[in-house]
Amino acid sequence: MANKRFIRNRTRRGNAEPFELEMSSLLDILVILLVFLLKNYSVDEFALKINKGISIPDSISKTLTRKGVTIQMSKDFEVFIEEKLITTLENDGAWTDEQDVLIKNELLALKENTEQIEMQSDKASGFNGIINLIMDRELSYEHIDKIMDISADSGYEQFKFIVIES
Amino acid sequence: MYSLPSARRKKPTADKLNLTPILDVVFVLIFFLLFSVQLLRIYEIGSDLPIYQEPAESTPQQKKKKFELKVYVSNKSIRFVNSLNRKVLERFDTDWGNEEFELQIEQKIQEIKNEHPTERRVVIATHKKVIYNNLVMILDKLRGEDRIYEMGLAEQEKRRLELEGEGKRAEEIDDILNEEMLEQRRIGLIKKYKEQGKTDEEILKLTTEVKIGNLFNQIIFED
Known part of the structure; x- marks a missing residue:
């Protein structure tokens, strides 16, 4: 069984x-x-990368961003150009001449680089003078003004304040 | 009688769809899209003109101008001034974060724009201690939200030259241009509301008092 x-x-x-x-x-x-x-897919090749620790202001603006050099400043007074840390202000955000020169040199180098590429290739987009300002919302206007002054001295005269949709 | 299991009739089973290749494709697509997704919508506020400086020579057009808006922003007050005759149009004590204060600013800007609809330029003089977030709020109020088509600058200039050619005076030209701008604004709004499916009665009600949108969007920061 x-x-x-x-x-x-x-x-x-x-x-x-x-x-x-x-x-x-x-x-x-x-x-x-x-x-x-x-x-949510975006076909635009230009994407802005905002550094950690920077909280940008919100706005009702609906103007799309355009390609340009990016300068960022955090609330701890760290200044980044194209995501590269250039300098950090000390003593609660006091500017020194050396820092001015560092930022200006970096911007001029980027401008020169773009112009050289433009000379070598017809298809390259030329220098457009656009600077995207990614600033922390808690910063005071004196820092924004300083950054704009240095940018204008370096040949960047189209300021674009980057904001987030409110 | 005992029979082998293979000899027994088997119930016919339905063919199942093999989901593995579909799943592979979907996974690959998802990875690709995850890397390119932009969850935060980022925009810009442009200040295309360089930091404001006194022009060395005024053009004939600039000499005829009677109004240029200048806004003084500080942590104590906000003043709207006609920089050509230095007349203070309005002064508000600042109260950042207060909705009523923001509404007052918005209403004043709208009022100024209604009086000078062809004017788009604004000079902003900001105190160094003003917080950037508050400045952006002021820029938002100045630029306005609606972007319905208005007469472009080139078209305005062309129309102005035509009217000058007809022998009209500067004040008459401004009035005519104002009316034409309002009419264009009305036409734009009617088209928008029709697309939204509103009835003719509703459209008439909404467009009776037409305000000019697309406010002061040429922003210059004073040095």
């Missing part, structure tokens, strides 16, 4: 179906995620 049952069960064990993962619900979630990401 036990022997017959053993033979019967052995056949069932041999024919056991492999475990199948139910993927349709996972696919539902992924499709919804895909739709959401497609909706």
